Amino acid sequence: xxxxxxxxxxxxxxxxxxxxxxxxxxxxxxxxxxxxxxxxxxxxxxxxxxxxxxxxxxxxxxxxxxxxxxxxxxxxxxxxxxxxxxxxxxxxxxxxxxxxxxxxxxxxxxxxxxxxxxxxxxxxxxxxxxxxxxxxxxxxxxxxxxxxxxxxxxxxxxxxxxxxxxxxxxxxxxxxxxxxxxxxxxxxxxxxxxxxxxxxxxxxxxxxxxxxxxxxxxxxxxxxxxxxxxxxxxxxxxxxxxxxxxxxxxxxxxxxxxxxxxxxxxxxxxxxxxxxxxxxxxxxxxxxxx
Amino acid sequence: xxxxxxxxxxxxxxxxxxxxxxxxxxxxxxxxxxxxxxxxxxxxxxxxxxxxxxxxxxxxxxxxxxxxxxxxxxxxxxxxxxxxxxxxxxxxxxxxxxxxxxxxxxxxxxxxxxxxxxxxxxxxxxxxxxxxxxxxxxxxxxxxxxxxxxxxxxxxxxxxxxxxxxxxxxxxxxxxxxxxxxxxxxxxxxxxxxxxxxxxxxxxxxxxxxxxxxxxxxxxxxxxxxxxxxxxxxxxxxxxxxxxxxxxxxxxxx
Ligand SMILES: Nc1ncnc2c1ncn2[C@@H]1O[C@H](COP(=O)(O)OP(=O)(O)OP(=O)(O)O)[C@@H](O)[C@H]1O
Ligand SMILES: [Mg+2]
Numbered sequence: 001x002x003x004x005x006x007x008x009x010x011x012x013x014x015x016x017x018x019x020x021x022x023x024x025x026x027x028x029x030x031x032x033x034x035x036x037x038x039x040x041x042x043x044x045x046x047x048x049x050x051x052x053x054x055x056x057x058x059x060x061x062x063x064x065x066x067x068x069x070x071x072x073x074x075x076x077x078x079x080x081x082x083x084x085x086x087x088x089x090x091x092x093x094x095x096x097x098x099x100x101x102x103x104x105x106x107x108x109x110x111x112x113x114x115x116x117x118x119x120x121x122x123x124x125x126x127x128x129x130x131x132x133x134x135x136x137x138x139x140x141x142x143x144x145x146x147x148x149x150x151x152x153x154x155x156x157x158x159x160x161x162x163x164x165x166x167x168x169x170x171x172x173x174x175x176x177x178x179x180x181x182x183x184x185x186x187x188x189x190x191x192x193x194x195x196x197x198x199x200x201x202x203x204x205x206x207x208x209x210x211x212x213x214x215x216x217x218x219x220x221x222x223x224x225x226x227x228x229x230x231x232x233x234x235x236x237x238x239x240x241x242x243x244x245x246x247x248x249x250x251x252x253x254x255x256x257x258x259x260x261x262x263x264x265x266x267x268x269x270x271x272x273x274x275x276x277x278x279x280x281x282x283x284x285x286x287x288x289x290x
Numbered sequence: 291x292x293x294x295x296x297x298x299x300x301x302x303x304x305x306x307x308x309x310x311x312x313x314x315x316x317x318x319x320x321x322x323x324x325x326x327x328x329x330x331x332x333x334x335x336x337x338x339x340x341x342x343x344x345x346x347x348x349x350x351x352x353x354x355x356x357x358x359x360x361x362x363x364x365x366x367x368x369x370x371x372x373x374x375x376x377x378x379x380x381x382x383x384x385x386x387x388x389x390x391x392x393x394x395x396x397x398x399x400x401x402x403x404x405x406x407x408x409x410x411x412x413x414x415x416x417x418x419x420x421x422x423x424x425x426x427x428x429x430x431x432x433x434x435x436x437x438x439x440x441x442x443x444x445x446x447x448x449x450x451x452x453x454x455x456x457x458x459x460x461x462x463x464x465x466x467x468x469x470x471x472x473x474x475x476x477x478x479x480x481x482x483x484x485x486x487x488x489x490x491x492x493x494x495x496x497x498x499x500x501x502x503x504x505x506x507x508x509x510x511x512x513x514x515x516x517x518x519x520x521x522x523x524x525x526x527x528x529x530x531x532x533x534x535x536x537x538x539x540x541x542x543x544x
Contacts, residue, residue, distance in 0.1 A: 190381035190447075193341055194454055195370035195398020200405040204394060208385050 106168030114176030300348030371398030374451025441472030
């Protein structure tokens with residue numbers, strides 16, 4: 001009798017249903033649920049925050065008109081008053097230099113660490129340890145690293161480069177190693193089967209397959225580093241255009257000069273973007289498509 | 291001495307299931323042997339135990355009088371230069387040219403520095419072109435591999451195996467991704483490798499007819515055990531049914 005009843009019911013079903021009995025087509029795992037709840041909580045907290053702000057002394061109308069006036073002076077009447085055009089170019093050069101230095105050195109060091117971090121090229125415990133260290137470094141903001149290095153090197157460009165370098169390495173190790181892990185296992189297997197050693201596989205199998213990705217990541221990081229270099233000039237006295245920006249706004253209260261410097265930074269950022277796209281198109285047409 | 295002896299070979303990837311159980315067979319120099327069996331029977335695993343792409347758990351594999359299971363790193367590399375391998379999905383580096391991919395077959399003979407710098411001798415390059423010509427794809431030598439058709443890529447794969455100057459070639463379902471015409475071209479090339487160059491071939495196949503047409507000998511694998519080992523002509527309907535565990539009529543014949 002027991003067996004008969006067991007047979008009458010569907011023996012084992014893989015169909016998942018919602019509480020209302022409708023069939024699920026999402027895997028419906030814990031991760032999804034947690035994500036949903038996190039987003040909901042954050043939304044609620046954000047809305048609540050507006051009710052707890054201290055609004056005393058806020059004159060909305062005056063705030064808006066004065067901000068508009070300031071923005072107008074800043075962006076419609078940009079001029080240089082405390083330094084010359086030549087000086088401006090020189091300072092921009094310093095900032096770009098900081099970014100290039102941190103990116104290039106960072107990319108080279110990150111490349112080797114990424115080989116150790118990639119699961120398909122390394123031993124599990126090595127890859128895990130590198131990942132943990134790198135995740136820790138990435139979790140601390142670049143500014144903090146600069147300030148930490150400033151203890152040893154003093155505030156200035158050295159500390160800025162070291163701090164940016166540190167963070168760039170951590171960022172690129174993650175990006176690079178994930179690119180390496182995308183390499184088809186079959187390629188590595190085939191090379192190993194010919195008697196190739198690890199170095200042969202890496203230089204002739206992994207690198208050619210991922211080169212364009214590595215380059216894209218490096219360019220992206222350079223764009224980030226340029227922005228960080230500007231901020232470091234202001235925050236850590238690393239010199240360059242960021243420092244002038246800091247002086248103009250915080251020291252001379254010269255809105256027109258702030259406007260000028262902002263335009264200069266914007267133009268440089270656009271030029272960098274165009275150059276990197278051009279480079280990719282010319283030398284790596286495959287990467288531009290991706 | 292036979293070229294390859296497999297004695298009591300056992301392999302398991304995890305504790306629950308044994309993928310290969312007490313597998314015994316020998317292969318003589320110059321033989322063309324096919325391994326057939328249903329999906330999951332352990333054909334790929336068997337092939338990968340021979341050049342130790344996977345570790346051997348039980349028993350012995352003796353290749354060219356060397357105990358494969360006990361080789362150290364350096365000797366293992368040397369062993370692998372003697373065994374070429376051809377794959378279902380060709381496994382070429384798609385962004386490199388045909389000729390570069392063929393020359394990858396020489397890495398086993400290189401030091402780290404020579405390999406990293408890509409130093410190949412003129413003889414090696416000439417040999418590569420000779421092989422490409424032999425397989426009829428010389429004109430594509432400077433094309434990137436991802437621009438070739440499947441059949442052409444598989445021929446590049448065979449060139450890469452041949453330039454190793456191997457004694458044995460292992461083929462893991464070399465024609466499973468190809469249309470009937472390309473399949474015939476590939477199988478004819480493999481056959482001529484054995485006949486003309488005297489290189490032994492061990493081929494995993496899904497198509498029983500192809501195995502019967504081309505091989506001297508067939509090994510039937512079922513659930514990790516050898517259930518047939520003999521001349522192709524001796525493989526009858528009932529043995530095939532036994533290997534695949536069904537009536538032949540029910541199988542879709544490719
Ligand atoms: N790397 C691995 N880790 C764990 N299990 C594996 C691994 N490779 C294969 N297996 C298992 O071993 C068994 C045999 O696999 P194998 O690939 O050797 O079969 P096959 O005969 O080549 O099948 P097919 O014809 O589908 O290629 C399968 O059950 C598979 O799930
Ligand atoms: Mg297989």
